[in-house]
Amino acid sequence: MDNILGLLRIKVVRGFKLAKRDARSSDPYVIVRMGKQKLKTRVVKKNLNPEWNEELTLTIADPNQPIKLQVYDRDTFTLDDKMGDAEFDIKELVRVLKMELENVSNGTVMAKVVANRENCLAEASSIVWEDGKVVQNMVLRLRNVECGEVELQLHWIHIPGSRAL
8 A cells, every 4th residue: 555646447438440350240348457457347249339338446556657458359169359459648647636626617628638659549638627536538549450449538536545646
């Protein structure tokens, strides 16, 4: 607990135009990794545009460590097929969290991260003040695959007694 900064809640919202890995469709699920932590969503059967709406929580000790996302197609009798991967960081989210935020209107955009060749963003990612907390919405373009994107929503959970950001 000494070196923990807080928790990162990652809502894996949905996938768009994921790659077909079975005869007609795929059975996708997402794995999120950071360091030795590994979290997984449920499998959505026969769907190239799955809606997970599933929350996964990582313990954050080093906010500079990248978070890796992998999408797989569940197979019954063979190894699961890779459906792409992506990577993102929370540096800008942490920068916004360090701001002294008081009297901020709901829906205020605190920062934007632009999509570029250095990141996996499919479009600009907004960091917004929403219902009394800082939330980052992002759509990641999957790499090492012919097509596919995954929508995420991130928000920070402060742990009382944890070291400060």
